[in-house]
Amino acid sequence: MSTLTRTDPLSFLSDQLNELRAKGTHFRLRVLDDEQAPVCTFDGKRVINLASNNYLGLTTHPKLREAALDAARRYGVGSGAVRTIAGTMKIHMELEQKIARFKNVEACVVFQSGFTANAGTVSAILGKDDYIISDQLNHASIIDGARLSRAKILVFEHKNLADAESKLAGVKDQPGRKLLISDGVFSMDGDIGPLPGLCELAENYGAIMMVDDAHASGVLGRNGRGTIDHFNVHGRVDVQVGTLSKAIGALGGYVCGSHHLIDFLYHRARPFLFSTSHPPSVAATCMAAFDVLEEEPERIAQLWDNTRFWKHELALLGFDIGGRTTPESETPITPIIIGGGKQTMEFSRELFQEGVLGTGITYPTVPEGKARVRTIMTATHSREQLQQALEVLKRVGKRMGILT
Numbered sequence: 001m002s003t004l005t006r007t008d009p010l011s012f013l014s015d016q017l018n019e020l021r022a023k024g025t026h027f028r029l030r031v032l033d034d035e036q037a038p039v040c041t042f043d044g045k046r047v048i049n050l051a052s053n054n055y056l057g058l059t060t061h062p063k064l065r066e067a068a069l070d071a072a073r074r075y076g077v078g079s080g081a082v083r084t085i086a087g088t089m090k091i092h093m094e095l096e097q098k099i100a101r102f103k104n105v106e107a108c109v110v111f112q113s114g115f116t117a118n119a120g121t122v123s124a125i126l127g128k129d130d131y132i133i134s135d136q137l138n139h140a141s142i143i144d145g146a147r148l149s150r151a152k153i154l155v156f157e158h159k160n161l162a163d164a165e166s167k168l169a170g171v172k173d174q175p176g177r178k179l180l181i182s183d184g185v186f187s188m189d190g191d192i193g194p195l196p197g198l199c200e201l202a203e204n205y206g207a208i209m210m211v212d213d214a215h216a217s218g219v220l221g222r223n224g225r226g227t228i229d230h231f232n233v234h235g236r237v238d239v240q241v242g243t244l245s246k247a248i249g250a251l252g253g254y255v256c257g258s259h260h261l262i263d264f265l266y267h268r269a270r271p272f273l274f275s276t277s278h279p280p281s282v283a284a285t286c287m288a289a290f291d292v293l294e295e296e297p298e299r300i301a302q303l304w305d306n307t308r309f310w311k312h313e314l315a316l317l318g319f320d321i322g323g324r325t326t327p328e329s330e331t332p333i334t335p336i337i338i339g340g341g342k343q344t345m346e347f348s349r350e351l352f353q354e355g356v357l358g359t360g361i362t363y364p365t366v367p368e369g370k371a372r373v374r375t376i377m378t379a380t381h382s383r384e385q386l387q388q389a390l391e392v393l394k395r396v397g398k399r400m401g402i403l404t
């Protein structure tokens with residue numbers, strides 16, 4: 001039979017892509033030509049970058065760059081194996097010890113990404129007779145981990161402690177283990193999880209308490225120690241997840257907790273067992289980043305200074321930056337809520353044409369009718385750059401009838 005007459009068994013994918021095109025939510029990847037920086041070149045165009053997670057500007061920090069180069073020269077470019085076979089290098093252990101000391105916990109395990117840290121941990125510590133009580137807006141990696149664990153998933157309303165309690169109360173006489181889990185900072189709205197109340201519930205109901213601090217690492221708490229430090233709930237969160245991919249500027253995720261939690265994850269977390277460890281340059285970069293957090297606290301101060309300025313100015317222009325129809329942003333993540341998916345994507349495209357990169361985010365990443373351009377402030381944006389971005393936002397917002 002000729003291959004020419006064979007119909008493509010994947011043609012249903014084109015149909016689905018066409019549906020996205022009809023809805024106006026199909027996208028092309030924007031390609032960065034130079035470094036991840038506050039002003040950079042995407043698709044050949046110079047833009048003010050309001051879309052990256054590079055909170056502290058560490059992606060291009062000279063100390064991190066030098067650490068990566070030095071490690072590549074000394075130890076090569078790859079680790080050669082998964083951690084449990086032959087891929088644990090001394091530098092991997094040093095990074096874990098450094099993070100554990102920074103977070104003031106007994107132990108730490110580093111994963112390839114925040115995604116694998118969450119998914120690998122949740123699926124390792126829970127089984128099919130257990131329960132996960134999870135905030136409605138928790139990150140996809142937590143949800144995937146919960147599905148892999150086959151535990152029963154009970155979703156509570158966003159940040160609603162009473163609803164979380166009723167879910168815990170509903171299963172308190174069941175024999176399975178309970179894991180109460182929340183993001184520290186929610187990635188789409190920039191609001192902060194109610195950790196003290198959640199810790200209290202976990203204590204009252206004998207649940208394991210887990211927090212995903214991806215967007216709080218390097219941003220909240222003393223020297224960027226995260227929401228556990230921000231709320232001073234040290235010792236009350238059993239499983240602390242952080243990322244090395246956002247403020248830390250490189251790549252990776254980690255879990256902090258007790259010796260037995262970490263030793264258990266060494267034995268049972270599937271991404272740890274079945275996927276190769278970081279190149280030594282990545283581990284070295286992350287080590288240098290934690291030194292920078294301690295040595296250059298002014299970066300975090302500048303991040304928050306820029307964040308206050310940005311939110312104040314956006315609200316003054318009349319944008320809906322959350323709080324009216326969505327949770328209120330309390331962090332450098334500042335959504336500009338537009339509503340419809342199509343108009344949001346058009347707004348994002350128009351901004352780009354005028355020199356501002358702000359990513360349009362639509363359903364299913366955020367609920368229908370809550371589509372937005374998400375902006376993220378960094379420590380390295382200058383006031384002039386921000387003023388210029390505000391001008392563009394105002395002009396395009398008025399032209400499109402988003403601002404009156």
Ligand SMILES: *Cc1c(COP(=O)(O)O)cnc(C)c1O
Nearest residue numbers: 113114115139187214243245252
């Ligand atoms: C980004 C993010 C992750 C994933 O982290 P990566 O290191 O990028 O894989 C996990 N949880 C939350 C809340 C995030 O925002």
